[in-house]
Amino acid sequence: MVPCWGMALGNSPFPRILNRKRTRLSPWAELIEKEVQFKPDAAAEVYHCVTQAAYVGMFVRTAGGQIPIIRQYRPSIEEYTWELPAGTVDPGESADEAARRELLEETGLISDEMLYLGKFLPDTGRIQADAYAYYVTTPVQAPRRVAEEGLTLRYVDHLELKQMIVSGEFRHSVHLAIYAAVLARGIPLD
Numbered sequence: 001m002v003p004c005w006g007m008a009l010g011n012s013p014f015p016r017i018l019n020r021k022r023t024r025l026s027p028w029a030e031l032i033e034k035e036v037q038f039k040p041d042a043a044a045e046v047y048h049c050v051t052q053a054a055y056v057g058m059f060v061r062t063a064g065g066q067i068p069i070i071r072q073y074r075p076s077i078e079e080y081t082w083e084l085p086a087g088t089v090d091p092g093e094s095a096d097e098a099a100r101r102e103l104l105e106e107t108g109l110i111s112d113e114m115l116y117l118g119k120f121l122p123d124t125g126r127i128q129a130d131a132y133a134y135y136v137t138t139p140v141q142a143p144r145r146v147a148e149e150g151l152t153l154r155y156v157d158h159l160e161l162k163q164m165i166v167s168g169e170f171r172h173s174v175h176l177a178i179y180a181a182v183l184a185r186g187i188p189l190d
Helices: 095-107 158-167 173-184
Strands: 016-026 029-037 045-051 055-062 067-074 079-083 086-088 113-120 131-138 152-156
Touching (some): 055 095, 055 173, 067 095, 067 158, 086 095, 095 113, 095 131, 113 173, 131 173, 152 158, 158 173
Antiparallel strands (some): 029 045, 055 086, 067 079, 067 152
16 A cells, blocks of 8 residues: 555654744634644645634524524624524633523523534634534523624524525534534434
């Protein structure tokens, strides 16, 4: 078998990170420069990625079957987006604690049950951050209209969400992955 130097083989020390340099860009993001050597005697290649605090995202359903979604302005893409309730993990906080906090902050809802769906990688080519996904149920029958300043809270049913996905109105890729994880687990949504 001919070795493929793009992947680590068994006990092979390659690829190997020779050096990392971190540059703080803001309170929310850092740029990481990495020197990577892919095979013996090869020159190191420089790669860059962005990192941030770990991320949590939740597919939430109320007792009445409604799904809260959030609309907010995203400066990175210079437009408003529809998303699931989500946010970052604060220092000293677990992903579960962050999910409960973000749910309350963004929707005013308190979780009844939280099912951990897994740890996702938002963009393996450019972003070094973990994204924790949950399916959450809440005992609230009638949606509460409380949301963080700058956010618009809307409740949709499953059919409306599917229509928003098909039309491209709901297109946050990590949140689409959370939705796919819910479907893959066979969680009934209709």
